[in-house]
Amino acid sequence: MSVLDQLQESLSDFSRNERHVADYILSNPQEMRSLSGEALAAICGVSRSTVLRLCQKLGYQGYAEFKYALQHETEHPAQTRPADALPTQNVLTYYCSGMLQMEPLVTSDALRDFADTLSHANRVVALGLNHSSVSAEQLAFRLNKFGVDCHMLWDDSRMASYERVLKQGDVVVIFSISGRDFYETLVSEYRKNRVKVVLITMDPDSSLCHLVDISIVLPFLTYNAGGMYPMDETVIFFMFIEMLAEKLHQTLHRLDE
Structure with a gap:
């Protein structure tokens, strides 16, 4: 058929x-x-x-x-x-499929706006709870290699304390697979200080998507795999970070010309 x-x-x-x-x-x-x-x-x-x-x-x-x-x-x-x-599906098939689903992001306005926002930021703070903190740490590492001042926070109390530290010109990047509502109060407080907030999630229906300046939704492999086994979403987060790094390189190169 x-x-x-x-x-x-x-x-x-x-x-x-x-x-x-x-x-x-x-x-x-x-x-x-x-x-x-x-x-x-x-x-x-x-x-x-x-x-x-x-x-x-x-x-x-x-x-x-x-x-x-x-x-x-x-x-x-x-x-x-x-x-x-x-053919019978295996883990490589699922990861490759997930990466192919991200292909439209290469030319998306969201990725372009994200790179542009980072290139003009005074400082960047990457947030991630539990396993998502690994991706936040990787983003901080990659951005610092590009000369963009960035560090990461994984503790919720420290995230809250930054409400009094961050100000206009700063950027907060949140990694959250589910777009959990824990961040809603934080985002509201950050934005009161005119801090730009970017959400990287795998839940297109998260209410948090409507509270941030930029939201980017990535493929959720564990869901897509139909219960094959709990897959590690960090692979997709890391691949996205490399896509962002490429776009950021292009943006910074253009600014230097």
Whole structure:
């Protein structure tokens, strides 16, 4: 069964928003070559998580894998392979799929704005609780190599104490897989001092996304893997940090010219 046939047969299994996405794909299969998951969601007026859920209901790990199968089908119809004939998934497949899902971020306004914000910051403070503190520490390490003053905080009491230290021109970067509401009060206090706050999360529905200046949502591998086993999301955070480092390098180079 072709990808489009599978999509057509599954319409009754989709939610209303998922069906909006499916109808668009069925009507515009050729347009899908140039559309990122984020762009498709915007066109259909739904969230990126809706696009992801649709792909997963069809048997794909994410939008990147679905898009590849659809594009391969339109370019090589005689060699089409259905989703249920895909090779057995393993940990490398999931991580590679997650990284491919981040590809639209390379040209996104959010990543560009983030790099620009960092390049003009007086100082940067990276926050992360528990395991997310590893990613906050890595960001601080990478930024300092670029000459951007950054340090990290992993203790909630110290995070709160910085409400009286940070001021306009400073930037706070929060790493939180769930976008936990613990940070809501902190963000409100930071922003009273006109501190810019950036959230790096894996929950597109987090209420924290609406409180910060910039929010970037990354693929949540443990969810995407359908319970294969608890995967380490730090791999995705670290890959994003390298994408940011590349964009920051370009930004700083442009400023020096």
